[in-house]
Amino acid sequence: MKRNNTHQMVMFAMFASLTTVMTLLFRIPIPNAQGYLNIGDAVLLLAALIMGPAAGFWVGAIGSALADMIAGYAMYMPFTFLVKGLEGFFAGVIYKKTGNTILAVFIPALWMATGYFFTDWLLYGTAAAVAAVLMNILQGIVGAVIALILFKILNPIFSKR
Known part of the structure; x- marks a missing residue:
């Protein structure tokens, strides 16, 4: 069913805001590395599944970069904008092309995790990138699982609109 532009903008703003909030609310610093674990990925992946690739990109890019700015990780903002934006975009594209929610959340x-490996390598060197990679994979897996659960619960509600 086609949604009007106002509805789409409100949904986008809601998901971008929720991404920021969930990133900041559940923030666990990564030991021996820069950055932190969070569950903002769950929201941006959910947005991509419900609203598509473009929304997935902008929700991930804006919501996550804003969280970096608020949390005092401004040096990550341009990287986060790209990494999280593409995470949401890839989720939306994979789901749209395959209809497979598992692939659509786990591949992105x-x-x-790969994008942040290269970010940490560029910013801090190999040791920091290696130290953070397992925690970033864990964050991605937890976000993907939460997104799958939320999608199963919320998709029937969103598809009725």
Whole structure:
């Protein structure tokens, strides 16, 4: 069913805001590395499944980069914008092309861990990138699982609109 532009903008703003909030609310610093674990990925992946690739990109990019700015990780903002934006975009594209929610959340989650590996390597060197990679994979997996659960619960509600 086609939604009007106002509805789409409200949904986008809601998901971007929720991504920021969930990133900041459940923030666990990564030991021996920069950055932190969070569950903002769950919201941006959910947005991509419900609203598609473009929304997935913008929700991930804006919501996550805003969280970095608020949390004092401004140096990550341009990287987060790209990594999380593409995570949401890939989730939306994979789901749209395959209809497979598992692939649509786990492949982008692995992309996120890879993107942050290269970010940490560029910013801090090999040791920091290696130290953070397992925690980023864990964050991606947890976000993907939560997104799958939320999608199963919320998709029937969103598809009725």
